[in-house]
Amino acid sequence: MRLWVKHARQVVRVVSDADPCREYLAGPAQKNCNLAILEEKDGIGLSIIIDRDGLIADIGYDDVMQHKYENQTIEEIIDATGRSVLPGLVDAHTHPVWAGDRVHEFSMKLAGATYMDIYEAGGGIHFTVNHTRNASEDELYGLLRQRLMRMLANGTVLVEGKSGYGLDAENEIKMLRVLERAKRELPIDISSTFCGAHAVPKNQTAEEATQNVLNEQLPKVMLMQANGELHVDSIDVFCEKGVFDVEQSRRILEAGKRAGLRLNFHADELTPINGTEMGASIGAEAMSHLEEISPAGIAAMAVKPSIAVILPTTAYLLRLKPPPVREMITQGVPVALGSDFNPNAYCLSMPLVMNLACVLFGMTLPEALVAATINAAAALGKQNTHGSLEIGKYGDLLILNAPRWEHLVYQMGDNQQVIGQVIKRGRIIDRTAT
Ligand SMILES: N=CN[C@@H](CCC(=O)O)C(=O)O
Numbered sequence: 001m002r003l004w005v006k007h008a009r010q011v012v013r014v015v016s017d018a019d020p021c022r023e024y025l026a027g028p029a030q031k032n033c034n035l036a037i038l039e040e041k042d043g044i045g046l047s048i049i050i051d052r053d054g055l056i057a058d059i060g061y062d063d064v065m066q067h068k069y070e071n072q073t074i075e076e077i078i079d080a081t082g083r084s085v086l087p088g089l090v091d092a093h094t095h096p097v098w099a100g101d102r103v104h105e106f107s108m109k110l111a112g113a114t115y116m117d118i119y120e121a122g123g124g125i126h127f128t129v130n131h132t133r134n135a136s137e138d139e140l141y142g143l144l145r146q147r148l149m150r151m152l153a154n155g156t157v158l159v160e161g162k163s164g165y166g167l168d169a170e171n172e173i174k175m176l177r178v179l180e181r182a183k184r185e186l187p188i189d190i191s192s193t194f195c196g197a198h199a200v201p202k203n204q205t206a207e208e209a210t211q212n213v214l215n216e217q218l219p220k221v222m223l224m225q226a227n228g229e230l231h232v233d234s235i236d237v238f239c240e241k242g243v244f245d246v247e248q249s250r251r252i253l254e255a256g257k258r259a260g261l262r263l264n265f266h267a268d269e270l271t272p273i274n275g276t277e278m279g280a281s282i283g284a285e286a287m288s289h290l291e292e293i294s295p296a297g298i299a300a301m302a303v304k305p306s307i308a309v310i311l312p313t314t315a316y317l318l319r320l321k322p323p324p325v326r327e328m329i330t331q332g333v334p335v336a337l338g339s340d341f342n343p344n345a346y347c348l349s350m351p352l353v354m355n356l357a358c359v360l361f362g363m364t365l366p367e368a369l370v371a372a373t374i375n376a377a378a379a380l381g382k383q384n385t386h387g388s389l390e391i392g393k394y395g396d397l398l399i400l401n402a403p404r405w406e407h408l409v410y411q412m413g414d415n416q417q418v419i420g421q422v423i424k425r426g427r428i429i430d431r432t433a434t
């Protein structure tokens with residue numbers, strides 16, 4: 001065995017075999033859910049054992065585990081006396097590959113400029129596209145590496161990462177290749193998303209940009225996918241007034257679906273244009289933002305269901321209307337969380353995201369944990385490997401310097417002190433490495 005964590009005060013499994021659905025939690029199962037939690041009993045702590053493949057081999061009380069495993073060779077033992085153990089977090093929406101920060105735009109926004117004011121004036125995504133196109137693959141990889149290692153240090157073990165600052169075949173592929181390298185070299189799992197329709201390039205109309213994604217970018221990406229040079233999971237579009245309209249978004253997403261990609265896109269963020277209804281009608285696995293979702297959009301998402309990926313940092317920074325999270329949960333839409341890390345929302349911390357989701361959007365602590373673990377994993381189609389502590393899943397754990405898991409969210413802004421150890425596939429992550 002690779003690792004034995006013993007004597008824990010609490011093990012938060014999130015879901016277990018007792019749950020009728022273990023792939024995601026929705027409706028009453030997410031609302032005020034009874035998280036699957038094991039607590040120390042009569043002074044007997046809890047153990048988790050991770051095998052040589054980095055998978056969870058067993059979870060249970062120390063005395064039972066001692067009896068079962070005392071004769072086995074164990075590479076490493078962690079004494080978790082008095083501490084809480086929970087699954088590594090999953091960040092369901094990020095834009096992590098880019099050059100050129102936008103700190104100057106932060107002051108503009110504080111002074112009252114809206115996101116679209118800055119975008120239409122040639123800043124925002126356009127600013128980042130210029131810098132990203134001019135950066136080499138090595139430069140982008142160096143920046144990405146440092147960001148992903150900081151996410152991991154803050155407890156994220158699986159992250160969705162989008163392209164979308166290239167906007168042409170060459171530069172979108174460059175970004176996807178950078179993500180590919182990170183998958184090979186870094187101890188964090190990545191689900192990559194092709195987002196060539198993230199903005200309309202300055203010299204094109206939205207229709208020309210749509211044609212470019214359909215006829216140039218997507219075919220080239222899929223050719224590299226077929227050759228095994230890329231492993232892209234999903235396709236994304238910024239479906240928004242003044243960017244890609246609902247019909248253009250539908251055409252791009254349907255082409256991606258025909259090519260075998262999951263649908264996971266930006267919908268109804270700044271203006272209510274019924275992008276969500278369209279997404280549900282074509283079977284989107286996940287949709288993000290949703291500040292402007294309609295009641296019909298919520299009902300449509302609840303059917304399949306499509307997973308709602310909520311991004312509190314963006315709503316907070318741009319002072320947007322909060323997405324109707326309570327209504328989504330009541331109607332049975334599974335809610336997940338993402339940091340939306342990008343040059344507009346520079347946040348690498350899922351514990352902070354969970355805190356914002358609770359305080360600003362009225363989520364309960366258990367709802368936020370479900371949203372940042374099993375539901376975020378399900379948004380990426382990774383619910384069979386990530387998002388809960390169950391036998392056979394990846395041995396990805398956070399061991400807190402606290403007796404109860406809620407401290408992760410309650411002690412805000414200081415995650416790396418609260419999280420004592422981040423374990424990925426049974427190995428302790430060196431959080432001083434960047
Ligand atoms: N809304 C579109 N995309 C990003 C922002 C990207 C950017 O501003 O660079 C988002 O999810 O918030």
Ligand SMILES: [Zn+2]
Nearest residue numbers: 093095266340
């Ligand atoms: Zn985004």
